[in-house]
Amino acid sequence: MASDSWTSLKDEELLKLRICDLKLKIDESDLKDRVEQLTQELEAKSLIFRPKIYLGDEWFSPEGMLAISIPFYLAHPRLKELEHRLMFDVEGGTPESCQKLLRHEAGHCFDHAYRFSKRRKWREVFGSPEVEYAPETYHPKPYSRGFVKHLDNWYAQAHPDEDFAETFAVWLNPHTDWKKHYRSWKGALEKLNYIDRLASEVRAQEPIDERGALPYQAARMKTTLGKYYAKRKKENETEYPDFFDGDLREIFNGDPSLSKRDFSAAKFMTKTRKEMIDSVAYWTGERKFPIERLVKKLVDRAEKLELRIGRSPADTHLQLSAYLATLVTHYLFTGKFKRTV
Numbered sequence: 061m062a063s064d065s066w067t068s069l070k071d072e073e074l075l076k077l078r079i080c081d082l083k084l085k086i087d088e089s090d091l092k093d094r095v096e097q098l099t100q101e102l103e104a105k106s107l108i109f110r111p112k113i114y115l116g117d118e119w120f121s122p123e124g125m126l127a128i129s130i131p132f133y134l135a136h137p138r139l140k141e142l143e144h145r146l147m148f149d150v151e152g153g154t155p156e157s158c159q160k161l162l163r164h165e166a167g168h169c170f171d172h173a174y175r176f177s178k179r180r181k182w183r184e185v186f187g188s189p190e191v192e193y194a195p196e197t198y199h200p201k202p203y204s205r206g207f208v209k210h211l212d213n214w215y216a217q218a219h220p221d222e223d224f225a226e227t228f229a230v231w232l233n234p235h236t237d238w239k240k241h242y243r244s245w246k247g248a249l250e251k252l253n254y255i256d257r258l259a260s261e262v263r264a265q266e267p268i269d270e271r272g273a274l275p276y277q278a279a280r281m282k283t284t285l286g287k288y289y290a291k292r293k294k295e296n297e298t299e300y301p302d303f304f305d306g307d308l309r310e311i312f313n314g315d316p317s318l319s320k321r322d323f324s325a326a327k328f329m330t331k332t333r334k335e336m337i338d339s340v341a342y343w344t345g346e347r348k349f350p351i352e353r354l355v356k357k358l359v360d361r362a363e364k365l366e367l368r369i370g371r372s373p374a375d376t377h378l379q380l381s382a383y384l385a386t387l388v389t390h391y392l393f394t395g396k397f398k399r400t401v
Contacts, residue, residue, distance in 0.1 A: 067138045074142060075286035079278050084115055084135040091135055094155065098162045101232050105259055109173040109267040111166055115278040117288070119151060119161050121168035124270045128165040132278035134158065146289050160229065164211060167228030168221065173267030176258060177221065185254050186227075187220035199347070206247030208238075227251045231259075304358060305365065311379050314368030325367035328376065329359045336381055344388045351388055 066077055086092055095113050102110065109126060116129030133139035134152055143150045152158040176182050177189045200214035207216035207223060208230040216226035230238050231252050242249045281288075312325035320327075329336075333355055341348045369376050 067136065071142060071145065074138075075289070076284055078284050079132060079281040079288060082132070082136075082139075082278070084132050084139075084278055086113065086115060086130070086135060089135040090155075091130060091158070094158045094162060097159060098166060101163070101234055102166070104234060105232060106263045107170075107259060108263065108265075109169065111169040112274065113162075114274050116274070116276040117278070117281065118276075119165060121165045121172065122275050124172050125272065125274070126169050126173055126267060126269045127274055128162065128169065129274070129276060130158075130162075132281075135278075142285070147292065160211060163229035163232050164225050166232065167225030170228055170258075171221070171224055173269070174258070174262050174265070175268060177224065181254075182224075183220075185251055186223050189220050191220065193219050193221070199350075204247075205245040208242065208245075208248045208252070223251070224255075227255055231255045302361075304361060307383060308358065308362055308365065308367060311376065311383060312362060312367035312369055314370030316366060316368060318368040320366070320368075323368040324363075325369055326359050326363035328369055328373070329355065329362060329380065332377060332380075333359070336377075336384060339381060340384045340388055344385055346388050351384070354384070354387060 066074060066082060069077075086095060098113075099110065111121070112125075112127040114127065114129060115132040115135055118129065118131050120129050121127060122129070131143075131152065133143040133150070140150050140153055144153070152161045171177050177186075183189070200217040202214060204214075204217065207214065208227050210216065210226045210229045216223045227248070230236055230242075238252050239249075242252060308325070312328075314323050314325075333352075337348055337351050337355060340346070340351050371379070
């Protein structure tokens with residue numbers, strides 16, 4: 061098969077292909093510009109370490125290595141289209157979001173290059189890197205001034221390693237005047253100033269670079285696109301719009317022919333939204349913003365399914381409140397709103 065003959069295939073045929081057979085290359089995609097921009101930003105800060113950037117299965121920096129894996133699907137518009145269709149989002153799919161992720165991963169590489177996290181001062185500033193790493197269960201404080209804001213969901217609060225990488229990303233960004241923007245954020249500014257001091261210290265220092273094969277290289281992935289996406293969907297089931305469909309249909313079991321104006325499930329949830337969020341937050345002890353996100357997801361899905369109320373408003377309200385409380389309680393203990401089988 062020619063290197064680009066797959067680009068016009070329909071999804072069902074494309075999914076049968078092995079990832080390694082796609083013959084993807086960064087230099088033959090618009091990722092080349094993103095990588096060059098990162099290099100320019102590192103040069104502008106007089107840093108001499110340079111991450112090896114390659115196509116892998118997801119965004120990450122291999123532990124201890126000066127390397128960044130970019131998801132292979134970002135190397136071609138046809139694959140980005142497939143990613144969006146199957147996963148409903150393309151992480152790093154725009155130039156801006158891609159650059160933000162590259163800066164973040166470069167932050168991990170900065171630590172790998174000089175082993176900063178082994179220092180006592182690093183741990184005083186960011187915390188112990190040995191704490192449990194569970195980014196899916198952390199509960200961020202949206203209004204905290206102790207962390208920078210870079211990636212979504214206040215990701216700097218997920219773990220000290222992520223805090224360091226996020227702080228580095230803000231510091232590296234040539235479009236951000238971090239001294240001005242964070243001047244009243246005492247905790248975040250202390251971290252940014254610490255990064256600045258570290259950069260001055262190692263500007264002429266050769267980095268440590270662990271040798272070894274780069275993990276999960278797309279060029280060596282013999283799995284098919286179909287199996288790759290089946291695995292990812294299984295790992296992230298709660299992120300998909302249809303995950304709550306069965307439960308919503310049980311709660312809102314009205315006949316589809318009923319008037320949307322009078323019996324719409326989405327309108328009912330929107331109307332009672334504030335009362336439900338307040339009640340569930342009170343009884344579960346969870347903050348309101350994750351509950352609000354969950355309710356929005358359910359409202360959007362109920363609208364998409366055109367669900368109708370089949371019970372009395374009081375009974376529907378009781379059923380829905382109990383369901384939300386159950387989901388949120390499970391989230392508090394597991395980081396997921398619903399158990400998967």
